[in-house]
Amino acid sequence: MPVTHTLEGPLSVDVLGRQDPELAEILLGELERQSTTLQLIAAENFTSPAVLAALGSPLANKYAEGYPGARHHGGCEIVDVAERMAVERAKALFGADHANVQSHSGSSAVLAAYAALLRPGDTVLAMGLPHGGHLTHGSPANFSGRWFDFVGYGVDPESGLIDHEQVRSLARTHRPKAIVCGSISYPRHIDYAAFREVADEVGAYLIADAAHPIGLVAGGAAPSPVPYADVVCATTHKVLRGPRGGMLLCASELAERVDRAVFPFTQGGAQMHTIAAKAVAFGEAATPAFTAYAHQVVANARVLAQGLAAEGLAVTTGGTDTHLLTVDPAPLGVDGRTARGRLAAAGMVLDTCALPHPDVRGLRLGTAALTTQGMGEAETARIAVLFATALRDESAGRGVREEVRDLTGRFPPYPAQ
Numbered sequence: 001m002p003v004t005h006t007l008e009g010p011l012s013v014d015v016l017g018r019q020d021p022e023l024a025e026i027l028l029g030e031l032e033r034q035s036t037t038l039q040l041i042a043a044e045n046f047t048s049p050a051v052l053a054a055l056g057s058p059l060a061n062k063y064a065e066g067y068p069g070a071r072h073h074g075g076c077e078i079v080d081v082a083e084r085m086a087v088e089r090a091k092a093l094f095g096a097d098h099a100n101v102q103s104h105s106g107s108s109a110v111l112a113a114y115a116a117l118l119r120p121g122d123t124v125l126a127m128g129l130p131h132g133g134h135l136t137h138g139s140p141a142n143f144s145g146r147w148f149d150f151v152g153y154g155v156d157p158e159s160g161l162i163d164h165e166q167v168r169s170l171a172r173t174h175r176p177k178a179i180v181c182g183s184i185s186y187p188r189h190i191d192y193a194a195f196r197e198v199a200d201e202v203g204a205y206l207i208a209d210a211a212h213p214i215g216l217v218a219g220g221a222a223p224s225p226v227p228y229a230d231v232v233c234a235t236t237h238k239v240l241r242g243p244r245g246g247m248l249l250c251a252s253e254l255a256e257r258v259d260r261a262v263f264p265f266t267q268g269g270a271q272m273h274t275i276a277a278k279a280v281a282f283g284e285a286a287t288p289a290f291t292a293y294a295h296q297v298v299a300n301a302r303v304l305a306q307g308l309a310a311e312g313l314a315v316t317t318g319g320t321d322t323h324l325l326t327v328d329p330a331p332l333g334v335d336g337r338t339a340r341g342r343l344a345a346a347g348m349v350l351d352t353c354a355l356p357h358p359d360v361r362g363l364r365l366g367t368a369a370l371t372t373q374g375m376g377e378a379e380t381a382r383i384a385v386l387f388a389t390a391l392r393d394e395s396a397g398r399g400v401r402e403e404v405r406d407l408t409g410r411f412p413p414y415p416a417q
Contacts, residue, residue, distance in 0.1 A: 035412055036405050038383065040350040042212065042324035042366030043184075045241050046373070046413040047277075048284060054277035055243055065269045067259060079272040086275050089282035090247060093218050096226050098255035101278050102262050102270045103246030106211040106235035110136040111143060112248060113231045116261035117205045118177055120147045125171055125204070126180035127162075128152025130354050134184050134209060151176065155186070155356045160317040162186070164194050171202045181225070182209025182233075185353045185364050187305075187320035189213075192228035205230045211246075213322055215239025215368070218285040219294020222322060230254060239297060239323050239368045241290075242281025243274050293371060297323045300367040300380040307384025313391075316355060316362070324366040326353055332391045336361035339391055346390035346397040347404035348383075373411040382407070 017024035034046070047055075059079060065072040068080035083101065090099035103109035118124070124144075127133035131154035135142040138150025151174045153167045171179060179202075181195040192208060199206040208225035214234035216222035225232050232249040236242035250258050263270070284290055298321070305319045305327075314328040329339040336352040340363065343350060353364035367380065375383075390400045 031414075035414075036408050037347040037349050038404055038408065039369035040348055040365040040367075042351070042364055042368070043235075043238050044366075045238060045368045047237070047241055047243060047281070049414065049416075050284070051241070051243055051277045051280050054280050055273050057273050057276060059276050060271075060273035062272045063269050064272050066263065079275075082272060082276045082279060083270065086279035086282060089279055089286065090249070093282050093286050094214075094224065094226050094232075094249055096232070096249035097252040098250050098258070100248045100250075100258055100262050101236075101245075101275050102267065103248060104267060104271065104274075105244070106209075106233065106246045107134075107136050107142075108262075108267060109233040109235075109246035109248050110134075110207075110209060112258065112261040112266050113207050113233050114144065114148065114178075115265050116231065116254065116257040117207070118148060121149060122177040123149045123151060123174050124178050124180060125151050125153060125167070125174065125176040127183050127186075128154050130358075131155050131356055132183035132185040132354065134182070134211075137180055137182075137209070157356050160356055161188060162191070164191070164198075167195070168198050168201070171198050171204065175202050176204050178205040178207050180207045180209055181229075182211065184212065185324065185326050187301075187317055187322055187325045189223055189321045190225070192223065192225045196228040208232045209234075211235040212238060212324065215241065215285070216294050216298065216322060218282075219291045219297075221291075221294040221298050231258060236278045236281060239294065240281055240285060241368075241372065242285075243277035245271070245274050245278060247278070296376065297367050297371045299377060300371050300375065301325055303377045303380045304365070304367060304384055307381050308387060311384060311388035313388065323368050324364060326355065326362050326364045328355055328360065328362040329391055330360075332388065334391055336363055339363055342390050342394055342397060343387065345394075346386070346400040347408075348387060348390065348400075369413070370411075373408070373413050375407075375411050379407065379411070 062079050063073045064076050064079050068083050086101045087099045126137035136144045138145045156163050179199045181190050206229045208229035210225050210232050211234050213222045217224045236245045248258050301320045301323050305315050305325045309315045312331045316326045340352050350365040352361045355362040386400045389396050
């Protein structure tokens with residue numbers, strides 16, 4: 001398929017096209033893919049042109065190990081202003097005493113939280129990976145599983161909801177140094193107050209891994225973990241619509257420990273172009289337009305969940321409170337991996353995920369990106385029908401693909417294109 005999109009203004013690759021046309025063609029091809037397929041991956045979104053402009057700015061040239069006013073390199077006067085701006089905007093947006101915006105990713109932020117509060121060998125209670133826990137919640141392939149003794153809690157196999165009695169029982173039995181609340185595929189709001197109560201009972205730190213819901217928190221569409229958790233770890237992309245990166249929020253008494261855990265313990269120089277882009281995103285998230293966006297994301301997700309259930313898919317927990325939902329396509333006669341392939345062929349990009357049943361993989365999808373494109377409940381309801389059509393009949397994929405192309409053509413991610 002020939003590439004038809006071009007990049008202009010802050011998205012311009014004219015210079016790259018002249019110097020390295022081969023790579024420029026790759027970038028244009030990726031824009032074409034994003035613009036002609038439905039991005040239903042729950043962890044992805046479209047940043048604004050302003051965020052992209054900051055990412056491609058001269059701040060990418062600056063080495064800035066350390067923190068504003070205490071750098072290990074000269075010439076940091078300007079980037080210090082950018083980082084202070086990002087920090088102040090994050091604190092105001094989330095009502096936190098302290099913010100660290102240097103983490104390169106969500107995983108880096110979690111690593112720093114562990115480094116600030118724990119020592120190797122400490123016991124940690126977190127959601128088990130088969131129930132929706134992240135790799136940093138104790139996977140043996142990850143630093144978390146190698147350095148700490150993780151105990152996994154889960155969800156009720158029937159309701160799909162977190163089993164808080166199990167959490168309390170495991171905490172009393174294992175007396176963890178920290179409890180982690182958060183998931184990569186839990187579609188309901190986390191009860192942070194309930195986790196805080198258990199943590200206080202056993203004398204544990206509470207770490208909230210809010211990588212997925214933090215954008216909804218910014219827009220007032222989800223409860224905030226900040227009043228309850230000792231440390232909040234988050235990403236700045238996903239629903240928040242910023243650059244790919246991480247951040248940490250905490251009370252003032254933990255600020256120095258968290259900062260030292262990020263630098264110099266787990267990271268080197270800050271990526272100042274990314275930090276500037278985070279500042280842009282925090283500023284955008286503080287607007288009424290973003291509040292409306294966050295609530296629309298949830299409204300679209302609920303419509304999508306209802307539509308898929310009506311088409312016969314099994315929606316875990318019976319719906320969603322957030323931007324994401326998980327479904328089992330088995331009632332339509334396909335497993336998760338087969339379903340993902342059929343949907344990809346039909347122009348719908350999403351992930352598989354573990355479901356709260358032994359050895360069953362379902363589908364995880366979200367509405368953040370399509371909502372950024374301007375789609376509402378009517379379009380989301382239609383997407384549910386297209387979704388099920390592609391799963392029921394592999395031969396219908398071509399027709400679905402054409403309708404997806406028409407839909408994305410009417411709602412381009414970057415309307416100036």
